[in-house]
Amino acid sequence: MPKAQPRFFCQSCGAESPKWAGQCAACGEWNTLTEAPSEPPSAGRRAGSRAGGYAGTTALQQLNEVKQDAMARVPTGLSELDRVLGGGLVAGSVNLLGGDPGIGKSTLLLQLLCAIHAIQPSIYVTGEESLSQVSMRAGRLGAGDTALPLLADTQVEAILDQAQRLKPKLMVIDSIQTMWTDSLDSAPGSVSQVRESAARLVRFAKQTGTTVFLVGHVTKEGAIGGPRVLEHMVDTVLYFESDQGSRYRLIRAVKNRFGAVNELGIFAMTETGLKPVSNPSAIFLTRDAQPVPGSTVLVTREGTRPLLVECQALVDSSHLGNPRRVAVGLDGQRLAMLLAVLHRHCGIAMADQDVFVNIVGGVRVTETAADLAVLLAALSSFRDRPVPHDWVIFGEVGLSGEIRPVPGGEDRIREAAKHGFKRAIVPAANRPRAGGAGGIEVVAVKRLSEVLDTL
Structure with a gap:
C-alpha cells in the first residue's frame, strides 16, 4: 500500500497547501495551517489510471432526454x-x-x-x-x-x-x-x-x-x-x-x-x-397616532413577499467639522450619495447637518427601492413638515435625479392598499395597469423635482 501523504489546510480560509508554512498564502493569516493525512488512492482508481481511463464512469445523456421529476x-x-x-x-x-x-x-x-x-x-x-x-x-x-x-x-x-x-x-x-x-x-x-x-x-x-x-x-x-x-x-x-x-x-x-x-x-x-x-407589515408599522416629521412608509420586497416598513430620519445641526451620516438597516454610503443628489438637483443642502436614518423593527433593506422614501424622510425632518400618514413611497433615485422603476411594482401597490393607504408615490414606469392599483391613488413621477412639487 502506498504511504498516505500529509496535506495542510488553513483553519481560517480552508486553503490547501502541500507543506506546512507559518503564513497561509491564500488569506495571509499566521499559524493557521494544520495537518490532515490524505487517503491513499484506491485500487480501482489506480487500475483505471493505468488503463488510460476512469473506473465507474457513468454514461452520457442528452439534456433534452433527462426526465424532470417533480419534487415532492x-x-x-x-x-x-x-x-x-x-x-x-x-x-x-x-x-x-x-x-x-x-x-x-x-x-x-x-x-x-x-x-x-x-x-x-x-x-x-x-x-x-x-x-x-x-x-x-x-x-x-x-x-x-x-x-x-x-x-x-x-x-x-x-x-x-x-x-x-x-x-x-x-x-x-x-x-x-x-x-x-x-x-x-x-x-x-x-x-x-x-x-x-x-x-x-x-x-x-x-x-x-x-x-x-x-x-x-x-x-x-x-x-x-x-x-x-x-x-x-x-x-x-x-x-x-x-x-x-x-x-x-x-x-x-x-x-x-x-x-x-x-x-x-x-x-x-x-x-x-x-x-x-x-402579517409582518402590521408589526413594523406601529406608528404614532398623529403624523410626525421624519417618518415615511416604504414597500420593500423580500424574496416574493412585499413588506411595509417605516423609515425614520433625524436631521439636526452638526457641531462637528465632518457632519455624521448614520444609517441603521441601510447602506451608509448610499445615504451619502442620495443627499448629494438632493443637493445637486433640488438645491437642498444638508452639508452642515447630522443625518440619522433608521429602518424600524430591525429589518435590513438592501434593495434600491428605499431611495425615495429615505430622501423624503430626511427632507421631512429637515423642513419639520410631516408626510401624510396614509402615503406610501418607493422608487430608486438615479444620480441624474431621475426616478427609476423597481421590480414588482403592482404587488407593492396592492400590499399598501390592503393596509389602508390612500396614496402611493411610485416611479412612472411602475404605474399599474387599469384595475391593478387596488383602489389606491397612484402618483407616478419621473424626476425628483416632481416629487417635491407633489409634496
Missing part, C-alpha cells in the same frame, strides 16, 4: 419556514442553519422535529447539550411527551451507524462544528474536520433520501464558521437575524437550490417557542 415537498407545520425553504422539505436535501448564539436555532429545529415526527421518522443529534437539557427545552415547548429519538454523540461514523438502523426521513445535527471523524487527526471544529464531516453527512443524505439540517456557528463577522466550501456543499443556507432585545426573529435564505433566494420568514419568540408571523 413535505410541509413542516411552520408556515414561515415553509416559505423560506420554497414550500417544504425536499427528500435528500441538506440545509445549513446559522445564527448568533441563543437566537433560537435549536429551538426552531426541535419544534420542527416534534411537529413532524408523527408523519416523518426523525432523529435529533446533539453534540453540545446533554439529553436532559434537550428534554427540558422540549418540555418548555409543550412537546415533552413526543417519542422523538435523541442521540448525544459527535463521532460521524457512530451517528451514521445509528441512522442506518433507524432509517429516518429527517435528521438534525446540532452542530456541525462539534462533529469529528476517525479518518482525520485534527480537533473537532477545525477546517478539515468540518469539511470532511459535512461531506459524509451530505453523501448519506443523497444516498438515502434523508433530509438533513446542520446547525452552524457564526464568527464575529456574522459568517458561518468553518471553510467557505461548507456553504457550497449544502443545498440551502439559512441565516437567523435579530436585533438585540427584540422578540422577533428573521430567517433569510441566502442560497436555495429548491426555491427563491433572499426569501424571508418572520417568527416571534414566545415562552412556548417560535411562532410564525403571518
Whole structure:
C-alpha cells in the first residue's frame, strides 16, 4: 500500500497547501495551517489510471432526454419556514442553519422535529447539550411527551451507524462544528474536520433520501464558521437575524437550490417557542397616532413577499467639522450619495447637518427601492413638515435625479392598499395597469423635482 501523504489546510480560509508554512498564502493569516493525512488512492482508481481511463464512469445523456421529476415537498407545520425553504422539505436535501448564539436555532429545529415526527421518522443529534437539557427545552415547548429519538454523540461514523438502523426521513445535527471523524487527526471544529464531516453527512443524505439540517456557528463577522466550501456543499443556507432585545426573529435564505433566494420568514419568540408571523407589515408599522416629521412608509420586497416598513430620519445641526451620516438597516454610503443628489438637483443642502436614518423593527433593506422614501424622510425632518400618514413611497433615485422603476411594482401597490393607504408615490414606469392599483391613488413621477412639487 502506498504511504498516505500529509496535506495542510488553513483553519481560517480552508486553503490547501502541500507543506506546512507559518503564513497561509491564500488569506495571509499566521499559524493557521494544520495537518490532515490524505487517503491513499484506491485500487480501482489506480487500475483505471493505468488503463488510460476512469473506473465507474457513468454514461452520457442528452439534456433534452433527462426526465424532470417533480419534487415532492413535505410541509413542516411552520408556515414561515415553509416559505423560506420554497414550500417544504425536499427528500435528500441538506440545509445549513446559522445564527448568533441563543437566537433560537435549536429551538426552531426541535419544534420542527416534534411537529413532524408523527408523519416523518426523525432523529435529533446533539453534540453540545446533554439529553436532559434537550428534554427540558422540549418540555418548555409543550412537546415533552413526543417519542422523538435523541442521540448525544459527535463521532460521524457512530451517528451514521445509528441512522442506518433507524432509517429516518429527517435528521438534525446540532452542530456541525462539534462533529469529528476517525479518518482525520485534527480537533473537532477545525477546517478539515468540518469539511470532511459535512461531506459524509451530505453523501448519506443523497444516498438515502434523508433530509438533513446542520446547525452552524457564526464568527464575529456574522459568517458561518468553518471553510467557505461548507456553504457550497449544502443545498440551502439559512441565516437567523435579530436585533438585540427584540422578540422577533428573521430567517433569510441566502442560497436555495429548491426555491427563491433572499426569501424571508418572520417568527416571534414566545415562552412556548417560535411562532410564525403571518402579517409582518402590521408589526413594523406601529406608528404614532398623529403624523410626525421624519417618518415615511416604504414597500420593500423580500424574496416574493412585499413588506411595509417605516423609515425614520433625524436631521439636526452638526457641531462637528465632518457632519455624521448614520444609517441603521441601510447602506451608509448610499445615504451619502442620495443627499448629494438632493443637493445637486433640488438645491437642498444638508452639508452642515447630522443625518440619522433608521429602518424600524430591525429589518435590513438592501434593495434600491428605499431611495425615495429615505430622501423624503430626511427632507421631512429637515423642513419639520410631516408626510401624510396614509402615503406610501418607493422608487430608486438615479444620480441624474431621475426616478427609476423597481421590480414588482403592482404587488407593492396592492400590499399598501390592503393596509389602508390612500396614496402611493411610485416611479412612472411602475404605474399599474387599469384595475391593478387596488383602489389606491397612484402618483407616478419621473424626476425628483416632481416629487417635491407633489409634496
